[in-house]
Amino acid sequence: MTKIKIKNLEFKNPLVLASGTFSFGDKFISVANQMGGIVTKGITLKPRMGNPSPRIYETASGILNSVGLENPGVDKFCTNILPELKSLKTNLIVNISGNSPQEFKALAQRLDDTEIDALEINISCPNIRDCNKMIGRDPKQTYKVVRAVRKQTKKIIITKLTANFIDPLITAQAANDAGTDAICLINTLYGIALDTKTGKPFLGGVTGGLSGPAIKPFALYCVWYVASRIKLPIIGCGGIVSAQDVKEYLLAGSKLVEIGSANLRNPYAGLEILKELNRLRG
Amino acid sequence: MTKIKIKNLEFKNPLVLASGTFSFGDKFISVANQMGGIVTKGITLKPRMGNPSPRIYETASGILNSVGLENPGVDKFCTNILPELKSLKTNLIVNISGNSPQEFKALAQRLDDTEIDALEINISCPNIRDCNKMIGRDPKQTYKVVRAVRKQTKKIIITKLTANFIDPLITAQAANDAGTDAICLINTLYGIALDTKTGKPFLGGVTGGLSGPAIKPFALYCVWYVASRIKLPIIGCGGIVSAQDVKEYLLAGSKLVEIGSANLRNPYAGLEILKELNRLRG
Amino acid sequence: MIRKQAVVYGKEEIGPGIYSMWLKCPQIARTAKPGQFVQIAVNDSYEPFLSRPLSIADTTNNTIRIIYRVIGKGTEILKAKKDGETLLILGPLGKAITPVKNKNIVLCAGGLGIAPLLYLAKNLKKNNNLILFYGARNESELILLKEFKPLCDKIFLSTDDGSKGRKGFVTDILFSAHDILANAYCLYIAGPSEMIKKISNYKFRLSHLKLFGFLEERMGCGCGICFGCAVKKRGNGYLRVCTDGPVFDLSKVAL
Amino acid sequence: MIRKQAVVYGKEEIGPGIYSMWLKCPQIARTAKPGQFVQIAVNDSYEPFLSRPLSIADTTNNTIRIIYRVIGKGTEILKAKKDGETLLILGPLGKAITPVKNKNIVLCAGGLGIAPLLYLAKNLKKNNNLILFYGARNESELILLKEFKPLCDKIFLSTDDGSKGRKGFVTDILFSAHDILANAYCLYIAGPSEMIKKISNYKFRLSHLKLFGFLEERMGCGCGICFGCAVKKRGNGYLRVCTDGPVFDLSKVAL
Numbered sequence A, B: 001m002t003k004i005k006i007k008n009l010e011f012k013n014p015l016v017l018a019s020g021t022f023s024f025g026d027k028f029i030s031v032a033n034q035m036g037g038i039v040t041k042g043i044t045l046k047p048r049m050g051n052p053s054p055r056i057y058e059t060a061s062g063i064l065n066s067v068g069l070e071n072p073g074v075d076k077f078c079t080n081i082l083p084e085l086k087s088l089k090t091n092l093i094v095n096i097s098g099n100s101p102q103e104f105k106a107l108a109q110r111l112d113d114t115e116i117d118a119l120e121i122n123i124s125c126p127n128i129r130d131c132n133k134m135i136g137r138d139p140k141q142t143y144k145v146v147r148a149v150r151k152q153t154k155k156i157i158i159t160k161l162t163a164n165f166i167d168p169l170i171t172a173q174a175a176n177d178a179g180t181d182a183i184c185l186i187n188t189l190y191g192i193a194l195d196t197k198t199g200k201p202f203l204g205g206v207t208g209g210l211s212g213p214a215i216k217p218f219a220l221y222c223v224w225y226v227a228s229r230i231k232l233p234i235i236g237c238g239g240i241v242s243a244q245d246v247k248e249y250l251l252a253g254s255k256l257v258e259i260g261s262a263n264l265r266n267p268y269a270g271l272e273i274l275k276e277l278n279r280l281r282g
Numbered sequence C, D: 001m002i003r004k005q006a007v008v009y010g011k012e013e014i015g016p017g018i019y020s021m022w023l024k025c026p027q028i029a030r031t032a033k034p035g036q037f038v039q040i041a042v043n044d045s046y047e048p049f050l051s052r053p054l055s056i057a058d059t060t061n062n063t064i065r066i067i068y069r070v071i072g073k074g075t076e077i078l079k080a081k082k083d084g085e086t087l088l089i090l091g092p093l094g095k096a097i098t099p100v101k102n103k104n105i106v107l108c109a110g111g112l113g114i115a116p117l118l119y120l121a122k123n124l125k126k127n128n129n130l131i132l133f134y135g136a137r138n139e140s141e142l143i144l145l146k147e148f149k150p151l152c153d154k155i156f157l158s159t160d161d162g163s164k165g166r167k168g169f170v171t172d173i174l175f176s177a178h179d180i181l182a183n184a185y186c187l188y189i190a191g192p193s194e195m196i197k198k199i200s201n202y203k204f205r206l207s208h209l210k211l212f213g214f215l216e217e218r219m220g221c222g223c224g225i226c227f228g229c230a231v232k233k234r235g236n237g238y239l240r241v242c243t244d245g246p247v248f249d250l251s252k253v254a255l
């Protein structure tokens, strides 16, 4: 295998475990250690309780989740969780979420002198109250957020984009202009499920994010479409469950891939996909 | 059942067969006759051959198609096909596709003195050469097209919107301002499949449109999101395969629904869903 | 915790639409404890996508037993499994119940809640006195009675239709058994969430009585990595059913 | 055309990973003609979503026979079907082959292409003379030979590995049989698209010889409503494999 790098950060293989689907990297460490990298659950400035139950709803070849960024906040993350992650033998990428450039700046600042390997700017979480306020749907806001983080840190920055109701090429360009080192495409799609018995939304968070094999053809399209139009390392994400899927994403132009929902079905999915990928490559 | 109407056009039930998935209404007539309506395959001003094979690729709980609007053109449609449809006992909705307001205007003109019941303006087909030229991704173009058709015809106008890379509420508003009588949400999502053996796109048309149960949670979200923000009859579409799905769409705020891919799996799907819907309603 | 291919055997229908089966999987069987569960990937395809959580209803040295009601896609597929076929299972999952000694312990089951209580009862039997309150829709759904007979000092039954035991809900017979509860050390409750909630919110006026509930919630991973299975803490925040539970001290959660 | 639940029976593995099964479905069996196919919904769930096209390889009064190679999700599920289980099938689909009389007819099969030719051969046998050219990967994949013996005047075989018949491709033995072709009225070709293409583009220098190919294409509906199964016309535009074919006069299509 040729070396995979984003700037000076090397990945031992193209597989990264996606945010929100592998805790903070503190569980199944033997799996995490063999991956190219692991992205933590989204961290916010203040602690967040997350949404009420139910948070998971199964759909055709996919899942809706409305976890809602449950996390202890950046301070507790740094003091309680990060020390546990010291022994991780893989790239540790911290996924950060906020409502404004200021919040993102503060998050980056707090994490700057920790030993993490990269930041993933999450401006694409669909589990926010007003879907129209998603930063990743606004190229100007996207620019501002990435710029604020870029000014604050020398760490690798990955900007995680949405393809909900916005052309991701436009926000990719904004993130590029603001100095991101890579982009991740895509976060979950908007989704909802209604309970036909009660007439009400099924999920505690009302709407949710759609992920899993169901979204793969669309997510792959986004990667293929953006990759052919912009020079920026892309981390493909969406519906990967097999080594074949990984190969498709690499063909589409992504440098790395993130594996999300597959971990929910099977926490060893990353390992199994890696083994199969190595086998296919002979 | 209470009467379902769009303006003065009555539908005997909320089920409509979606464009491109039931030929021109000339096949399985006994099925079509029991539906609330049937939408023809997309018609263009000039004949179109469509895309090379393969045109269909199966994905997880869904399909990608790159049929590419194969049709004989509006003239042949009017002279050769329409006469055959005279005896249809359901609402006949003609799906029209074009590249400019002028083309749509000409299509509407040509169809204006035929006995069809409604026009569905398709500005959302993903099978066009440059995905960024899709009219339905531009609210101004959307306005112009709908306006052009509105000026030309007194027939019911349904505008079929996309949720690819655009907030469909914005285009719904544009279509509303231009005088559409209803909107249909959603057309297929962008998608691609790559052949890992050859490294090339699998579909003859390179990219395709993603449909089927896989997209239902997203399509339902679009209906729910737009329905709560605009007063305009909505026809929900995307991944409907069961009466439960229909109920969810009606709960989300759609007045009618269109059944698409389900017809490919089973040309009697519309009938079976209708029976089940009647049973559930007791 | 481990993920292994397990071989199905001894599948039988033990009630209407209710199945029991054994899964041969020594590594999981040997470490399993009462209160724990497994996640079962019902098929190799990705539809349904998620694994299904099912309680460990019993174990032998090499095998675990599961008991399930067929309600949807996943359990339909399980029902179709034949002896000798395999299933991928992840487990044991969740916290083990801490064993106690020389106590009077009350078990209260509604419907399929009886399944996890079987394994618990077998475990507690040796060193404690057990009393079971058990309700189901009707007589045919009162499963596992023969197995509970030798384990319990007393068994009180109820059915919704009165076909066996007292007519009504199991909560009716439980709440009217004040003397038994007054002498009990704790109460293990498993069944529909409405039932657990009702008992949790009931004013027993017995401050010593500990209430433990087997909670169910829609799960993503079943193993603590997705934060999908939230149950509200008393006070603020959430606990995870899959790693903080599924058995909870009900004074700690807000149902 | 009709869509009905058909009962599976007589399933057997007739080659490595190649299965034959009968589907009891009188309405379809009675109207089926050579050249036609059925669409099979392999399961009730929606994954895989589409029905699978399979040729009608034979019929009796009440049943149709299908022969398939296990290659993916759909055929894996078919392989797991047991006698007595049911499948929803739509058919008969496609155009029937027009029967002829008193002709020398050559059949040319590659691999599983032999399946639809069986039904055709049985039909043409009475009134015509049949000669079969048949190639497969190796001897064990040369299926149905016993059934073809009584139907054909001559059978020429080839295998890729030479384990039976001539070593090489079936096109090699076909193209070297100029005398047979010179006396033949037409050639029916079924097999991999590359093979059909090769034969279609071959300069036979026999202007009288009609070539008919059994074409396969990815299908959506199988019944003419989705325009998914395009094959290029000679000249401009497309034909539909499912309603204009699947058997085409190869002078009409551009492969």
Ligand SMILES: Cc1cc2nc3c(=O)[nH]c(=O)nc-3n(C[C@H](O)[C@H](O)[C@H](O)COP(=O)(O)OP(=O)(O)OC[C@H]3O[C@@H](n4cnc5c(N)ncnc54)[C@H](O)[C@@H]3O)c2cc1C
Pocket (backbone or CB within 6 Å): A058, C037, C048, C050, C051, C052, C053, C054, C055, C056, C067, C068, C069, C070, C071, C072, C073, C074, C075, C076, C112, C115, C116, C215, C216, C217, C218, C219, C246
């Ligand atoms: C810790 C735990 C232990 C359980 N133990 C048992 C047991 O021993 N016996 C038994 O019969 N059932 C048990 N259940 C419930 C069991 O998980 C569901 O009945 C089963 O998943 C239904 O799957 P399905 O595909 O047939 O139903 P579907 O309705 O098709 O399932 C759709 C989705 O909802 C989930 N789901 C459905 N019902 C429940 C439920 N009650 N709780 C949580 N998720 C649900 C499924 O896992 C799946 O993700 C337990 C649940 C939990 C959380």
Ligand SMILES: Cc1cc2nc3c(=O)[nH]c(=O)nc-3n(C[C@H](O)[C@H](O)[C@H](O)COP(=O)(O)OP(=O)(O)OC[C@H]3O[C@@H](n4cnc5c(N)ncnc54)[C@H](O)[C@@H]3O)c2cc1C
Pocket (backbone or CB within 6 Å): B058, D037, D048, D050, D051, D052, D053, D054, D055, D056, D067, D068, D069, D070, D071, D072, D073, D074, D075, D076, D112, D115, D116, D215, D216, D217, D218, D219, D246
């Ligand atoms: C008119 C017609 C007649 C056929 N007759 C036979 C037959 O008698 N015996 C036989 O073994 N096969 C036959 N085939 C091919 C057969 O349809 C495929 O082998 C089968 O659909 C594979 O399904 P799968 O789910 O196992 O494979 P997968 O690869 O998982 O299928 C994925 C998708 O591709 C389609 N597909 C895969 N291979 C083909 C193919 N060669 N042609 C068209 N679509 C394909 C499937 O239908 C499905 O939609 C025929 C195809 C056509 C079009």
Ligand SMILES: Cc1cc2nc3c(=O)[nH]c(=O)nc-3n(C[C@H](O)[C@H](O)[C@H](O)COP(=O)(O)O)c2cc1C
Pocket (backbone or CB within 6 Å): A018, A019, A020, A021, A041, A042, A043, A063, A065, A067, A069, A095, A122, A125, A160, A186, A187, A188, A209, A210, A211, A212, A213, A215, A237, A238, A239, A240, A258, A259, A260, A261, A262, C220, C226, C228
């Ligand atoms: C349960 C769950 C929680 C998630 N939480 C986050 C999160 O905190 N931050 C984030 O950027 N993405 C989050 N995601 C999105 C995933 O990282 C990933 O982008 C998405 O699920 C698509 O990939 P997949 O189809 O492989 O799951 C979450 C996804 C799931 C299923």
Ligand SMILES: Cc1cc2nc3c(=O)[nH]c(=O)nc-3n(C[C@H](O)[C@H](O)[C@H](O)COP(=O)(O)O)c2cc1C
Pocket (backbone or CB within 6 Å): B018, B019, B020, B021, B041, B042, B043, B063, B065, B067, B069, B095, B122, B125, B160, B186, B187, B188, B210, B211, B212, B213, B215, B237, B238, B239, B240, B258, B259, B260, B261, B262, D220, D226, D228
């Ligand atoms: C094979 C195929 C062809 C289609 N052709 C058209 C078309 O000509 N015009 C159009 O507006 N939509 C077309 N569509 C989109 C459908 O009408 C429908 O909007 C979409 O498939 C989503 O619904 P579904 O998930 O129920 O299929 C086509 C869809 C498919 C699968």
Ligand code: FES
Pocket (backbone or CB within 6 Å): C218, C219, C220, C221, C222, C223, C224, C225, C226, C227, C228, C229, C240, C241, C242, C243
């Ligand atoms: S189900 Fe994933 S954390 Fe509990």
Ligand code: FES
Pocket (backbone or CB within 6 Å): D218, D219, D220, D221, D222, D223, D224, D225, D226, D227, D228, D229, D240, D241, D242, D243
């Ligand atoms: S497969 Fe749908 S038209 Fe042929």
